Amino acid sequence: MIDIATTLIHITVMLVMPPLLIGVINKTKAWSAGRQGPPLLQLYYDLLRLFRKDMVLSRTTTWVFRAGPVISVTAVLLAGLLAPFGAFDAPLAFDGDLVLFAYLMGLARFFTASAALDTGSAFEGMGAAREVSFASLAEVALFMAFVVLVRLSGSLSLTPMLHAPMTGAFHGLPAAALLLVGVALFVVLLAENARIPIDDPNTHLELTMIHEVMVLDHSGPLFGLVLYGAAVKLLLFSALLLHFALPFTFGEPLLDWALFAVGLLAVAVAVGVVESAMARLSLRHVPSLLIAASVLCAFGFFFTLA
Amino acid sequence: MTPTIWLDLSVAAIVLTASSGVPGLALGRRSGAAQGLASLLVIVGSLLGALAAVAVLAGAAIETRTLPGPLPELSLHLRLDPLAAFFLVPVYLLGVAGTLYGTRYWKQAEHPENGRGLRLCYGMLIAALAGVVLAADGFAFLMAWELMALSAFFLVTTEDDRAEVQQAGWVYLVAAHAGTLALFALFALLWAVSGTLEFRPMTSSAGTQGATSVLFLLALLGFGLKAGIVPLHFWLPAAHADAPSHVSALLSGVLLKMGIYGLLRIFMLLPAPPPGVGMLMIGIGTVSAVYGVVFALGQHDLKRLLAYHSIENIGIIVMGLGLALIGVSAQQPAWVALGLAGCLLHVWNHALFKALLFLAAGSVIHSAGTREIDRLGGLGKPMARTAALFAIGAVAICGLPPLNGFASELLIYVGLFRVNADGASRLWSAAPLAAPLLAMAGALAVACFVKAYGTVFLGPHRSESAARAHEAPSSMLLAMLLLALPCVAIGLLPALAMPALDRVVLDWIRLDSPPPALSELVPWMPIMGMNAALVGSVLAVLLILRSRSRRRVPAQTVTWDCGYVRPTATMAYTASSFAQLLVGLYGWLLRSRSRDATRTELFPPRQHFHTNVPEQVMDLVLAPLWVSFRRALAPLRALQHGRVQHYLMYVLLTLCTLLALLFPIDELLRRFLGW
Numbered sequence: 001m002i003d004i005a006t007t008l009i010h011i012t013v014m015l016v017m018p019p020l021l022i023g024v025i026n027k028t029k030a031w032s033a034g035r036q037g038p039p040l041l042q043l044y045y046d047l048l049r050l051f052r053k054d055m056v057l058s059r060t061t062t063w064v065f066r067a068g069p070v071i072s073v074t075a076v077l078l079a080g081l082l083a084p085f086g087a088f089d090a091p092l093a094f095d096g097d098l099v100l101f102a103y104l105m106g107l108a109r110f111f112t113a114s115a116a117l118d119t120g121s122a123f124e125g126m127g128a129a130r131e132v133s134f135a136s137l138a139e140v141a142l143f144m145a146f147v148v149l150v151r152l153s154g155s156l157s158l159t160p161m162l163h164a165p166m167t168g169a170f171h172g173l174p175a176a177a178l179l180l181v182g183v184a185l186f187v188v189l190l191a192e193n194a195r196i197p198i199d200d201p202n203t204h205l206e207l208t209m210i211h212e213v214m215v216l217d218h219s220g221p222l223f224g225l226v227l228y229g230a231a232v233k234l235l236l237f238s239a240l241l242l243h244f245a246l247p248f249t250f251g252e253p254l255l256d257w258a259l260f261a262v263g264l265l266a267v268a269v270a271v272g273v274v275e276s277a278m279a280r281l282s283l284r285h286v287p288s289l290l291i292a293a294s295v296l297c298a299f300g301f302f303f304t305l306a
Numbered sequence: 307m308t309p310t311i312w313l314d315l316s317v318a319a320i321v322l323t324a325s326s327g328v329p330g331l332a333l334g335r336r337s338g339a340a341q342g343l344a345s346l347l348v349i350v351g352s353l354l355g356a357l358a359a360v361a362v363l364a365g366a367a368i369e370t371r372t373l374p375g376p377l378p379e380l381s382l383h384l385r386l387d388p389l390a391a392f393f394l395v396p397v398y399l400l401g402v403a404g405t406l407y408g409t410r411y412w413k414q415a416e417h418p419e420n421g422r423g424l425r426l427c428y429g430m431l432i433a434a435l436a437g438v439v440l441a442a443d444g445f446a447f448l449m450a451w452e453l454m455a456l457s458a459f460f461l462v463t464t465e466d467d468r469a470e471v472q473q474a475g476w477v478y479l480v481a482a483h484a485g486t487l488a489l490f491a492l493f494a495l496l497w498a499v500s501g502t503l504e505f506r507p508m509t510s511s512a513g514t515q516g517a518t519s520v521l522f523l524l525a526l527l528g529f530g531l532k533a534g535i536v537p538l539h540f541w542l543p544a545a546h547a548d549a550p551s552h553v554s555a556l557l558s559g560v561l562l563k564m565g566i567y568g569l570l571r572i573f574m575l576l577p578a579p580p581p582g583v584g585m586l587m588i589g590i591g592t593v594s595a596v597y598g599v600v601f602a603l604g605q606h607d608l609k610r611l612l613a614y615h616s617i618e619n620i621g622i623i624v625m626g627l628g629l630a631l632i633g634v635s636a637q638q639p640a641w642v643a644l645g646l647a648g649c650l651l652h653v654w655n656h657a658l659f660k661a662l663l664f665l666a667a668g669s670v671i672h673s674a675g676t677r678e679i680d681r682l683g684g685l686g687k688p689m690a691r692t693a694a695l696f697a698i699g700a701v702a703i704c705g706l707p708p709l710n711g712f713a714s715e716l717l718i719y720v721g722l723f724r725v726n727a728d729g730a731s732r733l734w735s736a737a738p739l740a741a742p743l744l745a746m747a748g749a750l751a752v753a754c755f756v757k758a759y760g761t762v763f764l765g766p767h768r769s770e771s772a773a774r775a776h777e778a779p780s781s782m783l784l785a786m787l788l789l790a791l792p793c794v795a796i797g798l799l800p801a802l803a804m805p806a807l808d809r810v811v812l813d814w815i816r817l818d819s820p821p822p823a824l825s826e827l828v829p830w831m832p833i834m835g836m837n838a839a840l841v842g843s844v845l846a847v848l849l850i851l852r853s854r855s856r857r858r859v860p861a862q863t864v865t866w867d868c869g870y871v872r873p874t875a876t877m878a879y880t881a882s883s884f885a886q887l888l889v890g891l892y893g894w895l896l897r898s899r900s901r902d903a904t905r906t907e908l909f910p911p912r913q914h915f916h917t918n919v920p921e922q923v924m925d926l927v928l929a930p931l932w933v934s935f936r937r938a939l940a941p942l943r944a945l946q947h948g949r950v951q952h953y954l955m956y957v958l959l960t961l962c963t964l965l966a967l968l969f970p971i972d973e974l975l976r977r978f979l980g981w
Contacts (some may be wrong), residue, residue, distance in 0.1 A: 017876065018546060020828065041360075052492075054860065055855065055860035055861070055864075056860060056861045056863055057860045057861070057862055058862075058863060058864060058865040058866060059862050059863065059865075060684070060766055060864075060865050061688060061767060062686040062690075062693075062763075062764065064686070064697075066848070066851060067844070067848060070376050070844055070847045070848055071844050073847075074843045074844050074847065075840065078836055078839060078840055078843075081836075092836070094833075095720060095827075095828065095829060095831045096716055096720040096723075096828055096829070096833075097832075099715075099716050099719045099720070100712075100716070100833065100836065101709060102747070103498075103705065103706055103707055103712060104707060104840075106704065106705075106748065106749065107701070107706040107707060107751055108699060109752060110700075110706060110752050110755070112757060112762055113752075113760070114366065114756055114764065115886075116760075117756065117759075117761070117764045117765055117879070118686075118760070118764040118765065118877040119762030119765070119866075120684075120764070120765035120766040120864045120875070120877075121865045121866065121867050121873065121875065121878070121879075122867070122878060122879050123867070123868065123879050124363055124642060124879075125760075125878065125879020125883065125884060127886045128760070128879075128884070129753075129879070129883065129885070129886070129887055130758065130887060131747070132752055132753035132756055133753060133887040133888045133891065135749050135752070136746055136749035136750045136752075136753060136888070138747075138749075139742075139745045139746055139748070139749040140742045140743070140745060140746045140749075140753060141742075142745070143741050143742035143744075143745040143746075144742045145737050146723070146741070147723070147726060147739065147741055147742060147962075150723045150727050150738070151726050151727065151743070153483070154727045154728075155727065156720060156724065156727060158609075160879070183420045199566075208866060208970050216866050217865055217866050218337050220860075221851065221854070222377055222851075237404040242952060251316050283887075288737075288893055289921075292623075294742070295344055298739075299435040301739070
């Protein structure tokens with residue numbers, strides 16, 4: 001039943017495309033600010049350069065520091081095998097894979113934050129503390145979204161669950177529930193990927209960063225893995241979101257893949273637009289935003305009960 | 307009479323473990339031989355008991371046996387069924403690990419004043435735990451239960467020269483006996499309703515409706531106090547934190563689970579509950595899970611932090627139980643199987659990783675001499691093995707793949723989502739809302755264990771004693787390894803545990819249709835494949851990195867602290883700072899008290915900053931209640947004044963009253979006066 005070609009394309013897209021999304025976001029931001037901006041493929045060059053470089057390690061660190069990025073990237077990539085891309089089934093789909101998806105992200109978080117604490121730097125401690133704190137709220141929103149989707153689709157696996165909007169069988173309140181879930185997932189995407197308004201990837205003040213500050217001490221290939229892992233995560237969450245933003249299929253694999261790729265780039269543009277149009281929230285307001293996302297999903301759940 | 311070989315083996319195990327500390331009493335205060343002998347007896351006894359338990363889980367027939375009791379009509383019934391066998395496995399495994407650990411952690415030569423008593427009670431506790439599980443009538447159950455409570459009390463108060471230990475011990479004793487009181491009432495009522503003290507499923511008739519509700523509430527009170535579900539957990543953090551670490555491991559790992567065992571056993575006897583009961587249990591479980599982890603975040607004491615996590619995990623276990631009960635009410639065998647299996651597997655898992663974490667914490671305390679998280683730090687270098695074992699426990703307790711916590715939480719999640727997917731709009735439609743809260747508890751557990759692991763084992767040393775820390779001796783490491791290996795095994799190959807769970811579920815369930823096998827409900831094959839891929843590729847990448855750094859040796863330097871050349875330990879983020887954001891977010895619940903150090907003078911002197919999170923139920927409800935009770939009952943104190951003559955008079959008066967009550971007065975009147 002496993003379609004080998006689909007699986008191969010899925011894995012290729014997941015491995016190759018992520019840095020491009022970051023490039024698109026940066027280009028969008030530069031364009032709206034009237035700048036030229038870095039080349040679209042900048043992150044690819046950066047990664048190539050980083051993997052060739054030497055490493056510098058802090059004397060305080062232990063094996064956790066080195067294992068952190070490795071475990072994170074692996075966990076995120078494996079989670080990617082569970083997420084369906086566009087109209088296609090995920091390479092692996094089984095009952096309960098949604099829990100594994102979320103918990104693999106949790107494993108990545110555990111080791112990223114531990115690696116940050118391994119350096120003994122106050123800045124990295126701050127970043128780690130913020131990451132795990134906000135993630136605990138983002139997790140609620142994500143699982144609330146899952147509850148709504150499971151209820152609507154009657155299925156416990158990401159692939160049929162996320163393909164439910166594509167069937168076009170939902171009208172009225174259930175359709176409204178799907179819309180709410182889509183909005184909530186966009187907030188989760190921004191939070192999990194450390195984008196404005198939750199975190200500013202371009203800030204130059206360590207005191208205010210979340211994700212970037214956790215990896216201050218990583219260098220060379222380890223830093224490359226960190227950047228790459230972050231890009232893959234962005235792609236995965238965008239793919240989840242696309243099931244709500246573009247729930248269409250042409251029935252023709254080539255066109256569907258093209259639609260998916262264009263969709264991904266559109267999400268990247270949307271993230272870029274948000275970043276250009278908004279300032280980041282102050283840290284004490286971030287929880288409210290994430291709780292609001294959960295509340296949206298809770299409304300969605302009540303809609304499905306009606 | 308059918309042969310009862312496995313049950314006899316279990317009884318032999320009880321006798322061996324219970325008597326393990328006795329020979330030591332006759333030997334010297336500093337005799338290492340007594341300790342060796344006691345450990346040997348516990349280990350041999352535990353192996354025999356574990357063998358019997360595994361045999362029953364593997365499919366041996368259920369065995370029952372009647373022993374003569376103290377009174378003619380009170381005989382003791384024992385029964386070794388799959389549910390009992392399932393709970394026996396962690397009892398014996400933790401018993402062996404704890405005993406092994408204790409040989410170095412609580413060396414007789416270093417603790418001449420309490421080492422012998424500790425060992426006596428340790429063996430006694432293991433035997434009592436096994437007795438509770440094997441008992442098949444109310445009388446035997448209560449005897450074992452009381453022995454368990456008392457030996458645990460003496461274990462908690464091992465270091466009874468410390469004031470906080472005395473306090474923790476008394477609170478524990480009061481809580482334990484309040485629970486026992488409820489259980490006395492429970493079994494008396496059960497006897498009144500069903501006419502026997504033996505554990506036999508009640509036949510549901512119209513007249514027992516009210517009695518069933520009372521039975522349920524009494525069980526919830528009595529067993530809930532033992533399990534430490536919120537708000538009956540008030541005794542737990544102090545008792546578990548102030549006991550020696552290998553005792554904490556046993557208390558947290560298996561003693562709490564006896565509350566869960568009791569609930570499971572009682573639900574086997576009661577008729578099928580209405581759906582509200584299952585929903586109530588899910589609610590209690592969710593509250594406990596979130597409450598436990600939030601309070602754990604606020605702790606500064608490593609062992610108290612672990613103790614609060616026990617409340618969280620008991621909550622998760624109770625959620626599974628609630629799900630199973632909803633399944634019983636709704637006649638959905640799949641929900642029962644998933645909920646019960648999640649509950650039971652989490653009982654095993656929590657026993658394993660929590661005992662592992664307590665033992666690792668014990669090694670830290672043994673070596674660095676403090677429990678204060680903020681005074682530790684950087685122990686990952688001198689104690690690399692302990693650190694790695696603690697990391698295994700930490701990842702497992704957060705429920706993260708590829709370790710065992712994930713397997714049991716997955717069962718509960720799948721069950722909750724299944725209620726969501728299968729159910730029409732009914733009372734239980736709200737049950738799936740527990741899933742996001744369970745996810746939140748999981749994410750908060752990640753925060754809490756990143757805090758604990760990161761502050762204790764990573765970063766710089768925060769104190770002199772942390773800098774002088776050394777690796778734990780090999781017997782202590784071996785004990786931890788004994789617990790870590792099953793964590794990894796159940797995590798990587800969860801399908802191996804399913805046959806045992808299937809057997810318990812089949813025995814517990816009382817539905818018209820048999821439950822589906824667990825391997826049909828949760829697809830373990832892809833999960834095991836993912837686990838293998840995860841471990842394999844992480845190891846592969848790490849090997850590549852390692853061979854690369856051999857060719858191109860990484861430069862070593864100081865941590866980048868925005869240009870500081872000599873960062874010090876005081877600049878590193880502390881555990882309190884790490885948790886501050888979340889403690890603030892849950893401030894409405896935690897009510898953290900802090901003595902702030904605001905600087906007012908131009909040249910401020912040395913400042914101190916102090917925060918603590920009070921135990922809410924204890925400090926805000928029970929302590930004031932206690933004080934007012936004492937005031938109300940103060941007049942009765944006049945009766946107790948220390949004069950022996952008066953006490954003797956009380957005894958005489960009581961005796962006369964009792965005799966007068968027993969006196970056959972009507973017969974007397976009839977016979978002599980002819981009335």
